[in-house]
Amino acid sequence: MTSIEEYGKYETAWCPGCGNFGILNSLKKALVACGLAPHQVLLVSGIGQAAKTPHYLKTNVFNGLHGRSLPAAIGAKLANPGLTVIAESGDGCMYGEGGNHFLAALRRNLNLTILAHDNRVYGLTKGQASPTSEQGFVTKTQPHGAFAAPFNPVAVAVTMGASFVARGYAGMPEHLAGLIAQAIKHRGTALVDIMQPCVSFNKVNTYKWYKEHCYELGDAHDPADHAQALRAALEFGERIPLGVIYKIEKPLFEEQFAVLKNGPPARQEVSQEALRQVMQHYV
Amino acid sequence: MPLDIHLLIGGEAGQGLVTIGQLLSKALVRAGYEVFVSQSYHSRIRGGHNTFAIRLGEGPFFAPRESIDILVALNAETVELHRGQLTGQARLIADSAFAPDLPGTISVPFAELGPERLWNTAALALLGQILGLPSDALYQAVEAMLGKKHPEALTENREIMEKSREWAVAHVPQHGFMLPGWTPATARLLLNGNQAIALGALAGGLKFCAFYPMTPATSIVLELITHAEAMGCVLEQAEDEIAAINMAIGASFAGAISMVATSGGGFALMAEGVSLAAMTETPVLIAVAQRPGPATGMPTRTEQGDLEFVLHAGHGEYPRAIFAPGSIEACYQLTQKALAMAERSQSPVFLLTDQFLADSSRPVAPFDPAAIVPVRAGDEPDAVPTPYQRYRLTENGLSPRLLPGLSTHLVVADSDEHDEDGHISEDHGVRVAMVEKRLRKLDILKQEVIAPSLDGGKGADLLLVCWGSSQGPVLEAAAVLRGQGSSVASLHFSQVWPLVPPQFIDILQGAKEVVCVEGNATGQFARLIQREAGFAIPGRIARYDGLPFTARYILKRLESLAAVEVRA
Numbered sequence A: 001m002t003s004i005e006e007y008g009k010y011e012t013a014w015c016p017g018c019g020n021f022g023i024l025n026s027l028k029k030a031l032v033a034c035g036l037a038p039h040q041v042l043l044v045s046g047i048g049q050a051a052k053t054p055h056y057l058k059t060n061v062f063n064g065l066h067g068r069s070l071p072a073a074i075g076a077k078l079a080n081p082g083l084t085v086i087a088e089s090g091d092g093c094m095y096g097e098g099g100n101h102f103l104a105a106l107r108r109n110l111n112l113t114i115l116a117h118d119n120r121v122y123g124l125t126k127g128q129a130s131p132t133s134e135q136g137f138v139t140k141t142q143p144h145g146a147f148a149a150p151f152n153p154v155a156v157a158v159t160m161g162a163s164f165v166a167r168g169y170a171g172m173p174e175h176l177a178g179l180i181a182q183a184i185k186h187r188g189t190a191l192v193d194i195m196q197p198c199v200s201f202n203k204v205n206t207y208k209w210y211k212e213h214c215y216e217l218g219d220a221h222d223p224a225d226h227a228q229a230l231r232a233a234l235e236f237g238e239r240i241p242l243g244v245i246y247k248i249e250k251p252l253f254e255e256q257f258a259v260l261k262n263g264p265p266a267r268q269e270v271s272q273e274a275l276r277q278v279m280q281h282y283v
Numbered sequence B: 001m002p003l004d005i006h007l008l009i010g011g012e013a014g015q016g017l018v019t020i021g022q023l024l025s026k027a028l029v030r031a032g033y034e035v036f037v038s039q040s041y042h043s044r045i046r047g048g049h050n051t052f053a054i055r056l057g058e059g060p061f062f063a064p065r066e067s068i069d070i071l072v073a074l075n076a077e078t079v080e081l082h083r084g085q086l087t088g089q090a091r092l093i094a095d096s097a098f099a100p101d102l103p104g105t106i107s108v109p110f111a112e113l114g115p116e117r118l119w120n121t122a123a124l125a126l127l128g129q130i131l132g133l134p135s136d137a138l139y140q141a142v143e144a145m146l147g148k149k150h151p152e153a154l155t156e157n158r159e160i161m162e163k164s165r166e167w168a169v170a171h172v173p174q175h176g177f178m179l180p181g182w183t184p185a186t187a188r189l190l191l192n193g194n195q196a197i198a199l200g201a202l203a204g205g206l207k208f209c210a211f212y213p214m215t216p217a218t219s220i221v222l223e224l225i226t227h228a229e230a231m232g233c234v235l236e237q238a239e240d241e242i243a244a245i246n247m248a249i250g251a252s253f254a255g256a257i258s259m260v261a262t263s264g265g266g267f268a269l270m271a272e273g274v275s276l277a278a279m280t281e282t283p284v285l286i287a288v289a290q291r292p293g294p295a296t297g298m299p300t301r302t303e304q305g306d307l308e309f310v311l312h313a314g315h316g317e318y319p320r321a322i323f324a325p326g327s328i329e330a331c332y333q334l335t336q337k338a339l340a341m342a343e344r345s346q347s348p349v350f351l352l353t354d355q356f357l358a359d360s361s362r363p364v365a366p367f368d369p370a371a372i373v374p375v376r377a378g379d380e381p382d383a384v385p386t387p388y389q390r391y392r393l394t395e396n397g398l399s400p401r402l403l404p405g406l407s408t409h410l411v412v413a414d415s416d417e418h419d420e421d422g423h424i425s426e427d428h429g430v431r432v433a434m435v436e437k438r439l440r441k442l443d444i445l446k447q448e449v450i451a452p453s454l455d456g457g458k459g460a461d462l463l464l465v466c467w468g469s470s471q472g473p474v475l476e477a478a479a480v481l482r483g484q485g486s487s488v489a490s491l492h493f494s495q496v497w498p499l500v501p502p503q504f505i506d507i508l509q510g511a512k513e514v515v516c517v518e519g520n521a522t523g524q525f526a527r528l529i530q531r532e533a534g535f536a537i538p539g540r541i542a543r544y545d546g547l548p549f550t551a552r553y554i555l556k557r558l559e560s561l562a563a564v565e566v567r568a
């Protein structure tokens, strides 16, 4: 059994009171709940405050470029499908700079987990509007308020038929740990969009605001029902539902590659006989 | 004069000229002749003017020719566009509907031979007869192509081939292009540059390639996909080039020997990824098949215009290596070498090719699978000092590279500046140590730099300097001049970075006259030589019209360079 201590404790570069602390604790709990040892896990992140998370627990880490956590995670998973791969980054990284990768990843459905710390602002670059910022969100770079309509990642994912879509909240760490554990165990690409207060730059979507708006989906919600899931996903105003919104079974992307059935490619040598036969094509 | 016939088939895309050309060249190679096959096409699927050129005979040939001995015109436009290139003895094969009234024209009543969809097979049989190939050789080639997929089509193809052959026996007058002898030769591979790159990559242990389609790089990927299952390689069409390189880096980090293949525009999108590979010290091979830029440029044409771009792409300072093969064999060998060097130096390594080399085929001796040097990703977990540190500071700059998940050691890689553990660091001392560690790896690359190859000996009156795909045309031009009694040598660089001047400075200084031949407008390689070796190459032959160098082009420019000197 793995204990939470094995995942270590680090000093962070986060502001006191930041929602990221809750997410980090939930992630550790979920990994322990899944029975995963640190070396079995690879966290892949981009750049931002959220993207620093992998540095604050003991696992394998690939901290890549802003916006590019998903392609790096996909490459790693295809190179070693035995790894538990988790792509973790902020809303700007995942949905803005990396938006194209987000859509493509949902279409592929590899067996990996996406954790998006959605503070609805660019934290690391000091408070510009993000793709999920509310309309009218005033910042130094949007002095008249953000004009563009916010991106609803959960609704987009459900619309695209992603195989696991959930929304969690950093202020409910037990509930969130449960969602992350389910996402890790899910066979397919699992998105957990995590509402995250940013105490420094988002004075609108505060702990108080989330407390007033968020509620837990009850048993009446059937995550296998696409119409219900879409309705829940689109409910994003006065009330915001938390929980597993959509969950279906879909074929795994990596299963199309026969070569991956023989273990990680890293350990497979070049077959001289196969190469000799390949050359025969050109005679 | 050794036998040297230049045959050109021209027509619209969709008329089947590539099929004729490929079948004919395969049959010629099997019969032991030398060929050099080059294609020219427009960026469209139907229509446009396309050509398939086969230079055939005793060779070996390393470049295309400009004048034409046998022209097969599948449409009237081909006649108009190419009649000026016909040699005195040339034959022009055209449908009676548009055959011109030119000497040497063979006007063929294709409609009498069979239905239009089989006219390309008819033309193939006519060509076979004109060149003196036994009809069986061509039929076998057709059978090999159609046999599996369309056995029902064999009979009608056989019929039209027979009819066309008989027509040729009765109607084609004597000419000088009959091939002597017909002795089946030892098996050779007919490969173009991109096929050879793909084979080299597979031989070099490639396990992962992500791509976004872009001419003229796509055919590398197509070739890899054909053999992916047999060779245990994963290929993925990414959503864009940014994804492609980040996937390749992620895959390489996790232990799959990885590459991407693209052209200038796609590579521009990859630039940040190059920098990521350097910072995380993740091996990756980046094949850039050049075409004329800027922007979309001329998608189906050739240029050597991205040397400086590839040399400098990616922000920050770090070592890299750039290989630029000049032949089919080098495409195979250098791709393996490039993969191995990427692994060895834990760095991004480049393969710089272009449309000309990508689309040119030549027969080569089969490569020996037993000769491959296996490349293994990463180091052995038992051999690393503990606690494991991904970026441990070492004398040569190389840190032990373990693969995540394959041992209990944890591997931490970071695109931020990082400490030896791989965690983000903003410490300036750490920064300096890490910059210097990464730069030390340049020595590892330098130790294995391929010296430029000198053809024709030191101290010649004229030295032609070139790199990458210009090698073939330059070798031919130099040989022509030597045949005329001049003292000419050529110096070809198949690795253009890093440069090690002691390998070649005395060759440059020892020649009376030095001319750099390169396929760009501004002399990028000549400038690089000057910067690195302090030698200013006085003469320059540039080509940037989108077409490849030929010996004739180089010889003409040399004449005018000489004329300028005489006047001066």
Ligand SMILES: Cc1ncc(C[n+]2csc(CCOP(=O)(O)OP(=O)(O)O)c2C)c(N)n1
Pocket: A047, A048, A049, A050, A051, A066, A089, A090, A091, A092, A093, A094, A117, A119, A121, A122, A123, A124, A125, A130
């Ligand atoms: C290519 C590139 N563009 C811009 C940046 C600057 N940058 C770093 S993080 C960031 C936004 C971070 O926002 P988000 O992803 O929401 O993360 P947060 O800090 O809010 O957790 C930006 C724009 C960068 N590092 N790289």
Ligand code: SF4
Pocket: A013, A014, A015, A017, A018, A019, A020, A049, A119, A123, A124, A197, A198, A199, A200, A201
């Ligand atoms: S800026 Fe916001 S998101 Fe970043 S650490 Fe501070 S509170 Fe958290």
Ligand SMILES: [Mg+2]
Pocket: A048, A090, A091, A092, A117, A118, A119, A120, A121, A122, A123, A130
């Ligand atoms: Mg954010």
